Amino acid sequence: MKISQRVQSISTSPIRKLTPYADAAKAAGKKVYHLNIGQPDIATPPQFMDSIRKYGEKVIAYGNSKGEMPLIKAIQKYYKEKGMDYAVEDIYVTNGGSEALQFAVMSLCDPGDEIVVFEPYYANYTTFAKEYGAKINAIRTSVKNGYHLPGEKEIEARITPKTRAILITNPGNPTGVVYTEEEMEIISRLVVKYDLGLIADEVYREFVYDGKSSICKSFGTIPCLDDSLIIIDSVSKRYSACGVRIGCIISKNKELHGHIMKCCQARLCSPTIEQVGAAALYTTPASYLEEVNKEYKKRRNTIAAAIAKLPGVSASDPKGAFYLMVSLPVDDAEKFAIWTLENFSIDNETVMFAPGNGFYSDPNVGKNEARVAYVLKSEDLERAVYLLGEALKAYPGRTK
């Protein structure tokens, strides 16, 4: 068989590519502190399994292609409470935010079309683009100004006749940036001016710190975006339910609805009982989300303080999500990550992070950077960063 150029052009996930090394480390008896993947250690609200345990249908049957009504209604209510009025017709259940992104890319881009993103960005955006023959047009942002956006004219200059969408993560992954209202208005003006889609990945919406609000402002609150906006959402981070694989794609653009529906029909439907559980997740009391937010703020503070103590290491100052980008005094962060798993341990413990160059469109950029997920409890984060510091001291490829 001949393998497609398309799939050959796709890179292995930087977040997961080192998994074989981690598995080998564990097989050798090491404990690995996972700072590489955004997998929270917080308990999933019990409502999820409780509702599933009660599920009594004798046939686990196909559901509706666009999703089951209890879940769609729950999503509708969630947004209503935040001042955003979506009709049932605007909301489509997907297999995680991942599939919502795939539907958005598929619906807006033909092969050769471009999607503007701000780098460093979530590595799988490149994968989704490549799956459908689209190209990522990445505009660089810098830790020097907290990964905030460049000016409007600078962004506008990067829009080409092939541009079909701006894909923005807010709060940002891996940067932890929370865009200002002014930045959101700039983006909104540009998508309307150039008739682009605005794919707003807002899965970390509740993970905001240091601001007045406990929730990130949504692009869904900006009126001029009704025809442009595609919201990507998910239960994964909000409810520590990453293994549930339930998200949604939301848009008021009526022309888009029928096309999303066809994407849904192609794969028939999302899993029935995951939707039962996900609908129950949306009944989780607000206090749960408040507690989670407090915990993550504490973790953010913990890891920031711990990393600040490491000589030669600098880090971003995240205001949202649960990642930060660190610059390491090493030749190559991926080599360092592998070395740390293969050759390093203290008391049979080591640490894993995601090499940073995978979050840039050019793999030669960010080679000494890493994305660190502060998804463990504070004591474990302190231990993990301690291990990172010791690994840096011992690593032969250390540069300063």
Place this chain on the structure above:
Amino acid sequence: MKISQRVQSISTSPIRKLTPYADAAKAAGKKVYHLNIGQPDIATPPQFMDSIRKYGEKVIAYGNSKGEMPLIKAIQKYYKEKGMDYAVEDIYVTNGGSEALQFAVMSLCDPGDEIVVFEPYYANYTTFAKEYGAKINAIRTSVKNGYHLPGEKEIEARITPKTRAILITNPGNPTGVVYTEEEMEIISRLVVKYDLGLIADEVYREFVYDGKSSICKSFGTIPCLDDSLIIIDSVSKRYSACGVRIGCIISKNKELHGHIMKCCQARLCSPTIEQVGAAALYTTPASYLEEVNKEYKKRRNTIAAAIAKLPGVSASDPKGAFYLMVSLPVDDAEKFAIWTLENFSIDNETVMFAPGNGFYSDPNVGKNEARVAYVLKSEDLERAVYLLGEALKAYPGRTK
């Protein structure tokens, strides 16, 4: 926003496109007998929900991108029992057979590449091809010879430099054909000769009637296909678990493995608890499958006998799966289907089927055909076919 040509070119599913009419009929108080969709009414083995109810992890976390080991091992064992030896590295869990097909198309085809199929075929093959810019090259088969394949030379003549795969459903959907060993050898010879992938959709493997075996011969038993074969499998039909959305893609082609892995990593993983339940499904006793097979044979006989009584209607004689194609004495089967839902009922009951032209590459072909799924118990099938017959008598667009 501008919508992509790609998604605009995709047709609405013929199996589901009439759902709004069915919903309206039900809202008006009618009972609808669903012969349109391959959704069995047989109870899902209780092992599925039993195992899920026992699931005790506090965090529903991301799983392995290629799938959870208990499920992969269960799939491996299932194939081993049938004389097919697959390594764990050969098996990747997917979100249903649907996603397995998407991975196969994505991995073999660049935009403009072709996939040979035999029509009438499962309508979503066209959708998957279009999602990835590939083209279906459909070779016509005919009810006159039970939808068996044309000769080797005729198939060979249709292979072009752009052909990347033959996609074959065995047993067939919507035809119910079960290919002979000779036909399977013809296909095998051609894929090896032209270095094509052979995507073998075998999800109906246990649904075979009238033959010596209670299971359809798998392409996986043909040795020369080790590098060519991609098996598409699913729990949906075998275990009446369509809403579970768990399948797998299996291949011994080592070069392909890494590429499938990247497709898996892109969407992170399949749902955790569906995999728990699916692994338990594979422990369902053989007696369950034997009973199901007997029941479907009975249903096949029932519907064949009932349809034979309808004047002007001819039908295929399916040897496998649970569908048959019927030719109706109507101007347009889709119009007739809509009319039957909107304007017809006896004792407040009506019937729904899938318009047949959706199963051909050219929507102008098969306009008076329908796919009927014999997925209801025999009494309901008899009632449904009775209603179909009465609807035909009353339909203004009847042609003879």
